[in-house]
Amino acid sequence: xxxxxxxxxxxxxxxxxxxxxxxxxxxxYLQDGRITNSRYELSDVKEVIENLTRxxxxxxxxxxxxxxxxxxxxxxxxxxxxxxxxxxxxxxxxTNGLNFTPKIVNTLKKLDRLxxxxxxxEEDLGDIIxxxxxxxxLSSHVDVSFWRQNGFHLWGEEEDNIPYSTKLNWERCxxxxxxxxxxxxxxxxxxxxxxxxxxxxxxxxxxxxxDFINSDIPLxxxxxxxxxxxxxxxxxxxxxxxxxxxxxxxxxxKNY
Ligand SMILES: C[S@@+](CC[C@H](N)C(=O)[O-])C[C@H]1O[C@@H](n2cnc3c(N)ncnc32)[C@H](O)[C@@H]1O
Ligand code: SF4
Ligand code: SF4
Numbered sequence: 001x002x003x004x005x006x007x008x009x010x011x012x013x014x015x016x017x018x019x020x021x022x023x024x025x026x027x028x029y030l031q032d033g034r035i036t037n038s039r040y041e042l043s044d045v046k047e048v049i050e051n052l053t054r055x056x057x058x059x060x061x062x063x064x065x066x067x068x069x070x071x072x073x074x075x076x077x078x079x080x081x082x083x084x085x086x087x088x089x090x091x092x093x094x095t096n097g098l099n100f101t102p103k104i105v106n107t108l109k110k111l112d113r114l115x116x117x118x119x120x121x122e123e124d125l126g127d128i129i130x131x132x133x134x135x136x137x138l139s140s141h142v143d144v145s146f147w148r149q150n151g152f153h154l155w156g157e158e159e160d161n162i163p164y165s166t167k168l169n170w171e172r173c174x175x176x177x178x179x180x181x182x183x184x185x186x187x188x189x190x191x192x193x194x195x196x197x198x199x200x201x202x203x204x205x206x207x208x209x210x211d212f213i214n215s216d217i218p219l220x221x222x223x224x225x226x227x228x229x230x231x232x233x234x235x236x237x238x239x240x241x242x243x244x245x246x247x248x249x250x251x252x253x254k255n256y
Pocket of ligand 1: 024025026065067069094096149153155
């Protein structure tokens with residue numbers, strides 16, 4: 001029996017996007033324009049999965065994201081490859097829902113779960129999708145859910161009037177269970193340490209990885225990562241471009 005790693009693991013396959021969210025945890029880290037993830041080709045994805053196979057590890061959920069994963073030109077090949085590996089129970093993808101071309105929709109139908117992040121642009125994308133033929137088709141194949149992202153975390157900054165400590169940050173943080181990140185060389189317990197390139201584990205041996213994932217000891221970065229961090233209203237770093245891409249995305253949905 002393989003060693004099951006509970007929780008959700010993020011695989012970042014692209015470092016570009018059709019939106020410019022201010023403070024995106026990987027494309028505008030700490031709001032200084034820092035891009036902290038990389039583009040992975042199919043060969044890179046294979047290297048990540050080969051680590052799991054070599055150490056006989058099985059994930060509860062593998063999540064594909066980025067950047068905007070539907071912009072990856074080889075998404076279909078990556079999904080087909082991942083599905084052939086049998087290294088996880090559920091395959092999910094997180095998208096901003098603005099690139100639903102027929103080809104992409106066919107790929108997305110192969111997944112177990114699709115999460116659509118909805119940003120406060122001109123109209124509610126979730127409502128538009130739910131009223132569409134595209135949604136009828138998609139949701140008959142894959143479990144679709146919506147994350148309405150009206151507020152964005154300002155990582156590293158405290159909210160007013162909340163007590164913080166390393167232990168409290170760790171205990172309150174959802175990231176350690178739902179946003180573990182796997183790369184060719186390392187595993188991280190959260191997107192923040194992935195962006196910082198801190199507190200990581202190597203793929204050297206099975207027990208070390210199992211202990212790292214099951215550990216309930218705060219990471220060293222939790223000492224300077226107040227959780228919950230300050231929340232700011234979602235904003236675009238480039239509203240004209242994002243509005244144009246929003247309209248293009250809506251047209252794809254309505255004309256599906
Ligand atoms: C990095 S995005 C990648 C997938 C896709 N582009 C999207 O937006 O859904 C994954 C998730 O992280 C969330 N996210 C990114 N930066 C964030 C921040 N600073 N605070 C809160 N959520 C954030 C996004 O809203 C999205 O739900
Ligand atoms: S849509 Fe997703 S990847 Fe793109 S900038 Fe916004 S949060 Fe980041
Ligand atoms: S460093 Fe700690 S508190 Fe910050 S996101 Fe990671 S697990 Fe959460």
